Amino acid sequence: MHAMKGIVRRRFGSPADALRLQEIDRPALEDDGVLIRVRAASIHIGDVYGVWGLPKAMRPVFRSMSAKNGVVGTDMAGTVEAVGSSVTDFRPGDEVFGTCKGAFAEHVSAKEDALAVQPANLSCEQAAAIGVSAFTALQALRNHGNLRAGQKVLITGASGGVGTFAVQIAKSLGADVTGVCSTRNIEMVRSIGADRVIDYTQQDYTCGGPEYDLVLDNIGNHSLKDARRALKTTGTLLPNGTPAPSGWFGGLGHPLKAGIVSVFVKQQGRPFLSTENKDDLATLNELAAKGEIIPVIDRTYPLDSAIEAISHVGEGHAQGTTVITVKESIGS
Numbered sequence: 001m002h003a004m005k006g007i008v009r010r011r012f013g014s015p016a017d018a019l020r021l022q023e024i025d026r027p028a029l030e031d032d033g034v035l036i037r038v039r040a041a042s043i044h045i046g047d048v049y050g051v052w053g054l055p056k057a058m059r060p061v062f063r064s065m066s067a068k069n070g071v072v073g074t075d076m077a078g079t080v081e082a083v084g085s086s087v088t089d090f091r092p093g094d095e096v097f098g099t100c101k102g103a104f105a106e107h108v109s110a111k112e113d114a115l116a117v118q119p120a121n122l123s124c125e126q127a128a129a130i131g132v133s134a135f136t137a138l139q140a141l142r143n144h145g146n147l148r149a150g151q152k153v154l155i156t157g158a159s160g161g162v163g164t165f166a167v168q169i170a171k172s173l174g175a176d177v178t179g180v181c182s183t184r185n186i187e188m189v190r191s192i193g194a195d196r197v198i199d200y201t202q203q204d205y206t207c208g209g210p211e212y213d214l215v216l217d218n219i220g221n222h223s224l225k226d227a228r229r230a231l232k233t234t235g236t237l238l239p240n241g242t243p244a245p246s247g248w249f250g251g252l253g254h255p256l257k258a259g260i261v262s263v264f265v266k267q268q269g270r271p272f273l274s275t276e277n278k279d280d281l282a283t284l285n286e287l288a289a290k291g292e293i294i295p296v297i298d299r300t301y302p303l304d305s306a307i308e309a310i311s312h313v314g315e316g317h318a319q320g321t322t323v324i325t326v327k328e329s330i331g332s
């Protein structure tokens, strides 16, 4: 077995307590697997919750999210080194991106269906950024929010991992987009296509009258009732954000309440869990190739500083997507 470096979760806790950069075995190549030399990986907020192990009730899920060797991380881009005997879509040398278990490492084994060839106009850091946050934004707006051309959508957390994709995808769907963010992010959110920006430090979007067909709430800091005040009578409030997770169930109350209220209140959308799938990866790939989504890279950190990078995302003030760059150091 060749060795490699990877970020291993040894217990749940703060990134500094829970994670170590360790030398471990490279993943084995399975018949339906693609072995990839990782060039860049990106961090989504779920990766951070999986390090914290919060809420505690989700720990079995978090355990199942890491690779067999204990490495964490989901989103990555890199070069195919070898393919399993049943793999037909990729061959060694292909530059690919997608999702897998154990992305924060020098090598990963991914499933064929979870990968696509990188669009030529993107750097591998940008390709790595098109991960869970992008799937979430696409599925929120198109599947759960049913957003159509000409409709008005308001997106809270427009400056974050999900929000920066949501603003761009909403524009690509032909919507009129209002982004909600803090003062320092106004220009960035405008630059990715928002028609209007509300600075939440100056203005409360729930007090502006019934204006929107869809509110995609990536923050969850207002009561559901207050947030629905921003909707036209036919509009939908789609809850996606939760207050920071804590204890056994902390953070689950808001989506749970939304689920119950949605049975009785037409404007209330149901919470959803995003899924990674081949068709949506193809859609995201196409949008990126056409320049309709250009990932906003917050900061990049080398693999040696990945623990710091994960702490940064956990502070909750990301500006787009935080990326880990990976240069092979062992056994190459």
Ligand SMILES: NC(=O)c1ccc[n+]([C@@H]2O[C@H](COP(=O)([O-])OP(=O)(O)OC[C@H]3O[C@@H](n4cnc5c(N)ncnc54)[C@H](OP(=O)(O)O)[C@@H]3O)[C@@H](O)[C@H]2O)c1
Residues within 6 Å of the ligand: 044, 045, 046, 132, 133, 136, 156, 157, 158, 159, 160, 161, 162, 163, 180, 181, 182, 200, 218, 219, 221, 240, 241, 242, 243, 272, 273, 274, 275, 313, 316, 317, 318, 319, 320
């Ligand atoms: N449904 C799913 O399957 C799914 C998947 C992924 C994520 N999510 C959820 O989506 C939510 C957002 O995730 P994310 O990855 O985008 O988080 P993130 O990258 O941490 O971004 C949050 C952004 O919101 C901004 N912000 C903070 N307070 C705000 C406020 N009151 N109004 C507007 N913006 C505010 C932050 O910047 P400033 O603090 O500088 O303003 C930051 O840019 C999370 O709650 C996560 O659990 C759900």
